[in-house]
Amino acid sequence: MPLYHNDDQAMLADTARGFIAEEGNIAKQLRHWRDRDCKDGFGHGLWKQMAEMGFTGMLVDEADGGLGMGHVEAGIVLEEIGRNLTPSPFLTSSVLAATALKHGSDDLKGRYLPGLITGDSVFAVAIDETAKHRPERITTRAEKSGNGFKLSGAKSFVIQGASADMIVVAARTSGADDDADGITLFAVPKDAAGMSHDAVRLVDSSMATHTKFDGVELDGDAVIGEIDGGRAVLDAMLLAGRVGAAAEGVGVARGAMDMTVDYLKQRKQFGKLIGEFQALQHRASHLYSEVEIARAVTIKAQQLLDGGSANAELMASVAKAKVAKTARLAVQEGVQMHGGIGMTDEYDIGLYMKRDRALAEFLGDAYYHANRVAELSGY
């Protein structure tokens, strides 16, 4: 498969780009909700509009009412979300939770997928238990109780945890904390008794929670996939999420780069446009190269994932790490080249820096994924 978009994908990219630039732009969404101290950190109206565009259920199988599209297509939407810093539950709901639900029972799918497709529901995922992403170790426990389970433990960095209608929770049903096996995934509904959220606003104005599970009682049908056999589902969900986060990061990098290159063409200093200075030209050209490379490996990872390739996991980690490094470069160069104005809240470039920081941390940073690349390569 050639490493560029086919005609259908190019058309989707045009549509997504126009729509998100119009409806999901920084003034209309990120600044709007931030300045109102919105408790959700995103707008439900836009989520409904995204449903009308067919975006919300694009990864859901056609048999379940979705569009049955792939990660290349989801990546197209995510790149535009990244470019416009659009606060949206797309990555957590339409990519991560939707991937988990693919492994769920018909009953679970019937309960949750229609809401996702219509944009009436948003979902969150609860994986991390420490400040750094470490899904190899799961300590949250779910013990058998009657027909169901009793869930105890705590999760952190649950993006949109307090606004979610359902949270996908990875918990341990057997074994020791570091065991690969013994994991089970649960679809925990919003109103589950014993679940509490400590919501915090993050640096990028998004909302996350520290979520506690204090003997939360779950029916047996809350289980996604196999009891004790949830690691495979968790891995599939993480893989989809990492490739998706890479796509969003490419958007962040491109948005910051475009804004900066525009600025170099407008801002005058010492009687010249600053874009005339070779020192800045070379840095901008270097940044361009890195962004192109990051974008290429992200498309590669999306295609491998869609094709079910054994190499997808390696390339997902390469993409996540490369994008994290590249987006970091883009926002840092962006703020630096904007000079003092880049430090003001009034200008958007700083917002890219904030979003990059949060996105890079989500599902593993560049160090985590470079280490994965080494491990998967056998060293």
Added chain:
Amino acid sequence: MADLENFRAETRAWLEANCPPEMREPVRGEDDIYWGGRNATFKNDAQKAWLEACVAKGYTVPMWPKEYGGAGLSAPEAKVLREEMGRINARPPLSSFGIWMLGPALLHFGTEGQKQRFLNEIARGEIRWCQGYSEPGSGSDLVSLQTFGEDKGDHWVVNGQKIWTSYADQADWIFCLVRTDKENKYGGITFMLFDMASEGVTTKPIKLISGSSPFCETFFDNVSVPKSYGDDVPAYVGTINRGWDVAKYLLGHEREMISGADGGERAAAIGAAMKRHAAKTGDDIDPVLRAELAMFDVDALAYAAMGEKFLDEIKVGKAHPAQPNMMKYAGTELNKRRHELVMAVGGSRALEWESEATENGKPSKAWLRTKANSIEGGTSEVMLNVIAKRILDLPGA
């Protein structure tokens, strides 16, 4: 698709029958590479047989038309051939600047007479070419070249000096940029072809930090270059005084080649290989070095994906025309970093300049050689200038 699979099966059978076992070994030294030319000698019968088989089939230049010595393969077929040759580690039958550089220029700008004569000679490895571009003092400002050809009606008298002419001392002919109009910087250069045996041509090898080098200084002292070698065979490519167009076209081609874009696998992960190497020599890899290897592999694997994307896009005309500059910049910087890591993993062993274990300093010589990657074919700084100007459209660039 079925056609391609048939082609693969045929190719596999042909290689099985025609590629001698000795030619299925990695290239170990300079004499394992056959460059062709009037004075070339074969290292052994296998090298000769392999070349002759490929020439007969058109496989020294698989994508060139059949009438010019090629096999007329489509891009997907050529890819299959590359893959099948790679599968058995087949050595290239012929290496030549004629294939890589002059050939593409002639295919694009040459007359029918030039194509018939020169392309066929190149495909058969009969004439070894060198490239006369760089001059002392011009460096990356290539267009400032001073070698001058004075118009004498039916011929030019060429005087001047070229530098970094790879293998000039072993080449039969040169394709050479010569100023033919001193008033016009870009519009006063002619792309000439002439015999290195011409009176007044001398060469002198240049020794580099890696101990030796393929590079030469080349001197022209009243060299007489005819304007034509026969009916429809002019001694220049394109138009007189418009040689810069040809040079620019070829530079794009060269940058693509140096970037290693046609073989993203070249940039595959090195961490695992380095660990095996370290284990063999009884060393441990320092955790900080391991981290650097991992970060390198991230960049290298991402670049390999870019190489693949670039080739896919070139095929359908989607790539930006200045994209080869980006590939060259990123690829050569990466290659330098790779060799720094190879040296770091090798430790003191990699420093051995004259030893059996290092085959007389192979790692350190390769490391030193890569330092030129970001200089030759346009420096990294020039690549960045081109990106700034032609892709980012920055002011005054």
